[in-house]
Amino acid sequence: MGRLIAIGDIHGRLSKLEGLIDKIAPQENDQIIFLGDYIDRGPESYQVVEYVKKFKKLFKLTLTLRGNHEDFVVSLFKGNMSQYLRNIWLEDNGGKLTLSSYKKAGHFLKIHQDFFMSLPVYYETEKYIFCHAGVRPGIPLNKQKMSDLLEIREPFLSSEQNFGKIIVHGHTMVNSPEILFNRINIDTGAGHYGPLTAIELPSLKIWQQM
Ligand SMILES: [Mn+2]
Numbered sequence: 001m002g003r004l005i006a007i008g009d010i011h012g013r014l015s016k017l018e019g020l021i022d023k024i025a026p027q028e029n030d031q032i033i034f035l036g037d038y039i040d041r042g043p044e045s046y047q048v049v050e051y052v053k054k055f056k057k058l059f060k061l062t063l064t065l066r067g068n069h070e071d072f073v074v075s076l077f078k079g080n081m082s083q084y085l086r087n088i089w090l091e092d093n094g095g096k097l098t099l100s101s102y103k104k105a106g107h108f109l110k111i112h113q114d115f116f117m118s119l120p121v122y123y124e125t126e127k128y129i130f131c132h133a134g135v136r137p138g139i140p141l142n143k144q145k146m147s148d149l150l151e152i153r154e155p156f157l158s159s160e161q162n163f164g165k166i167i168v169h170g171h172t173m174v175n176s177p178e179i180l181f182n183r184i185n186i187d188t189g190a191g192h193y194g195p196l197t198a199i200e201l202p203s204l205k206i207w208q209q210m
Contacts, residue, residue: 002029002061006130006184007198008170009035009067010052011094011191012042012101017051019209020196026059033123035170036067036132036150040094041191046101049112066119067132068150068171069093073109073116094191121149124165128201133171134183137161156183168201177206 005024010017026032038052039045056062066074072089075081081089089095102109109116122131122141129141134156136148148156153172163182170187177197178185188208190196195208 002027002031004031004033004125004201005198006033006035006168006186006201008186008188008196009037009190010042010048010196011037011069012039012045012048012097013190013196014042014044014047014051016190016196016209017048020198020207021055023207023209024198028059029061030059031061031063032059033130033168034062034064035130035168035186036065036119037069037170037187037191038064038067039073039098040069040089041097042094043097044101045098046105046107046112049115053112053115063123063130064115064119065123065130065132066116066121066150070116070119071146071150073098074119076109077113077117121146127165128168129163129165130168132169134167134169135163137163168199179204 034052038048052064056064122129131149133150134152135144136152137155137159157172161182167183169183169185172185173187173189174185177188177199184199186197186199188194188197195210198207
């Protein structure tokens, strides 16, 4: 087994992803875990998904988790996205930029439907639980609601509880990686003006790309 490395929210920033992967220089036996939010906000959502799909083919141990932004698209495909939610996604959450990135590339979102639909919501190892947003304190992992794993902020973020395993997550932007006894947050706002962050576990080695 090689290195275990988690990568935070990318949000359509291809150059940050490419630069970060160059720095990490992944090897065949490394396991890279993407924490979700590949799309929205940045200008290159289509290209980021293409990159991640190719990366998975090259590095077979790679895992790509679902973020709340991919979940918007999944509900779009399932046909159960309300008009209200659709507007929030398009106007407030960067969905319009995602659609235009696909359009410019000459594709519909549907070209990546299988990818979006296949993304698991969490992944567990002996020491860690990887998920996009976090967990609801006091509830066992197998009883967690999908909406919490994808969207929770409080009371997770200020919880002093030991979750049994360290939760490695993104979703809530921080200025620099947050490494606490019970959780690790590596969403450093790549979708806006922050860098994209990766962390190696258990060494806590960090890579960033602006
Ligand atoms: Mn995000």
